[in-house]
Amino acid sequence: MLSKATEREDFLGMDTVELFKLLKINWRRIVVGIIIFFLMPLIFDYGLKIYYGESPTERLKVELTDMYKELTQLPGAVLVSDGRSLKHGEGSMYYNFSTERSTQEVLDYYDQELKKKGWVFKDVDIGKEWGEPTGMKSIRYTRGKYLARIYYDETKQEDKTTYSIFLSFYRTINY
Incomplete structure (x- = not known):
């Protein structure tokens, strides 16, 4: 004991x-x-x-929604899903589409459409996981402190092309 x-x-x-x-x-x-x-x-x-008379998050939601609405979407593309991640006046909104057109047709269309609306091509970002390419790529455009990305899967071998449009704003990131 x-x-x-x-x-x-x-x-x-x-x-x-x-x-x-x-x-x-x-x-x-x-x-x-x-x-x-x-x-x-x-x-x-x-x-x-x-x-300010309004929440910065609500203001950003309106700004990103307006930027999306000013883009003429690819004819024949179907909106599959959309969403947003906004907090404290920063974040992003995304729109996922499916179309019968080829990936190259989608990329050419949005390259012209974004440039018409004042977006400037920045670069192509190759998606990686554990240092290895995943086949996902994004083409990045900037307009002031805003970033637009067109995500696509380069390895797809199907009849339909799926792609996503991301519109983002972060005060602390320099694009």
């Missing part, structure tokens, strides 16, 4: 009562930290909404 002193000591040599008190203080700090972590973005966004 262990003595009372040995029973009450943990692996740090600390009395369990002292350890509990220490953890209790740390748990309070952790809970307060978590609450602040989740509330600050809401308070920040609300404060900007009051200052």
